[in-house]
Amino acid sequence: MLVSELAERADVPLATVKYYLREGLLTPGETTGPRRAEYDDSHLRRLRVLRLLREVGGVPVTSLRQVVEALDDEGLAVHDTMTLVADVISAGPGPQTQDPVALEIVDRVITAMGWDGIRAESLDRQRLASLVTLLNGPGPLAANVEVLTFYAGVADQLARAEIALVDHSTERSHLLEQMVTGSVVYGQVFELLRQLGHEHHHAQVATGSARPQPVGT
Amino acid sequence: MLVSELAERADVPLATVKYYLREGLLTPGETTGPRRAEYDDSHLRRLRVLRLLREVGGVPVTSLRQVVEALDDEGLAVHDTMTLVADVISAGPGPQTQDPVALEIVDRVITAMGWDGIRAESLDRQRLASLVTLLNGPGPLAANVEVLTFYAGVADQLARAEIALVDHSTERSHLLEQMVTGSVVYGQVFELLRQLGHEHHHAQVATGSARPQPVGT
DNA sequence: GCTGCGTGGATACCGGAACTATCTTACTAC
DNA sequence: GTAGTAAGATAGTTCCGGTATCCACGCAGC
Structure with missing residues (x-):
């Protein structure tokens, strides 16, 4: 054509x-x-x-x-x-903060989920840490390991389902x-x-x- | 200040x-x-x-x-x-398609979830219908009621949790x-x-x- | 063979979004 | 009284995602 x-x-x-x-x-x-x-x-x-x-x-x-x-x-x-x-x-620009506390929170969630296939350089991991920093800054919201792990559990359901859905052959x-x-x-x-x-x-x-x-x- | x-x-x-x-x-x-x-x-x-x-x-x-x-x-x-x-x-612009088939798929999911508090004019409902139209158009992906209901179930977990988290008083x-x-x-x-x-x-x-x-x- | 539409390719231009800079006037704290 | 800055208004800037125009030319229909 x-x-x-x-x-x-x-x-x-x-x-x-x-x-x-x-x-x-x-x-x-x-x-x-x-x-x-x-x-x-x-x-x-x-x-x-x-x-x-x-x-x-x-x-x-x-x-x-x-x-x-x-x-x-x-x-x-x-x-x-x-x-x-x-x-x-x-979405979003690259990570702007590299707050070690937030990163550790994120990593603890990752460990709790048994997600061992995640690269340290994963932008998503760092972006998530930025968001955690933001949440735990000024303001009423707060992100702790428990809540995040709950979210991660739900996310894991979706991720599994989505991968199972595609025809891998x-x-x-x-x-x-x-x-x-x-x-x-x-x-x-x-x-x-x-x-x-x-x-x-x-x-x-x-x-x-x-x-x-x-x-x- | x-x-x-x-x-x-x-x-x-x-x-x-x-x-x-x-x-x-x-x-x-x-x-x-x-x-x-x-x-x-x-x-x-x-x-x-x-x-x-x-x-x-x-x-x-x-x-x-x-x-x-x-x-x-x-x-x-x-x-x-x-x-x-x-x-x-x-996100996204307002709904551009009003495909009745897609809308019905969405509504069936909503009914299946027992979500009776959703307005017919809800933009999210219409935007979702647009996405369903897109998915069921050309291309390998397809959205059926089963898959969407699974997604809705997962979404419901989050929605519940998030509402329970805020101090309503x-x-x-x-x-x-x-x-x-x-x-x-x-x-x-x-x-x-x-x-x-x-x-x-x-x-x-x-x-x-x-x-x-x-x-x- | 002629004609006119449409092609590939290049370059210039446009409109919206989200800021940013400048300028003016005038208060205020020293 | 003077230096510093506030408020308010206006104009300018940058980036993004396209559009529009132009050109020289081949192809299809006649």
Whole structure:
């Protein structure tokens, strides 16, 4: 297919596709003449992934370039690609504080969960420590190991389920695209469900019903 | 305190505080002279909340104005304020699709959860439907009622816990600020923990250990 | 073969968001 | 009385994510 068709099929303005090509987010189509180039299904899939990351995940375009680099590096194991992508994708700027106390709280949670596959350089780990610093600074909120471990337990349920859901036997590129988009979209899905849960339970409190209890019924 | 002190205590550039005042995100201090105004602790707390919503939650400044309006409307019940704020805060633009099929899927999940306190106009509900449309469009991912209900169950655990955690007996303004910031910050905390969970379980898969199982051990 | 649409490629421009800098006037503390 | 800063207003800046325009030219239909 030609660019215009690619753009139309992905429901993306042509100008934007050209922009992505310029930025190196899409590999140029196969040139079939001086003013002619052919694009295939892999381009279409890639473009869809990019739009999803941008629009649903809010991933900035500069980060997208890092994502495609990781995705296209055939020499990289699936696992390594995913950690690379994870470092880039999750929201917020890099960690600004390296408060050792917060880091230790985070590490204790990680240990309590038995999560032994986490790199010390994991940006998520450091970002989490920043948030803990923030929570334990001025203000009424506080994060302790117990609460965080509870959260981690819940998060673990999701992580397990999500990994179990993907078909691990498919080809590398398809598998990665599936995992990356899944992670982003289901992250949003969960966040919305959490908000809906809030809305319901707030209503419960407001109408004078019993306060919701954290664990059992 | 004077503006400069307010800015310093909240660790926000003075120019930014002035900007927020201009935008109506902060109420003007009490004028004690033609070129003098006094700010108090409520301003400081408000400013901290705003920065948190902006930096951690990524809430745009224009939405912040709506948030403060809801927060400052003393005639509004706590519950109603929260739903108003929730509509404004959660990420993404308003819903663009109103696919009846997706909406019905969402509603079935809501019913299955026994969530009867959710307004039909809830933006989160509609945003979720948009995501479901997206998932069930082209591409390998798919969202069915079962999977979504599983997610909703997990989300419900969090929502319960979070509501149980706040001290419901404090004064309106403090309570709301606590709930709003808590919702945003813990949303991020959870997302990071979910990513960490992924990182661990991916590592498990990569090292050839048993694949993680969704529910039990 | 001619024509006119559309292509690939390059470059320039735009609009919104979130600040940031400057300037003016005037109080206030020393 | 004078140096320092506050308040308030206005204008300017940076970054991001696109759009728009331009050009020279090949291809499809006639």
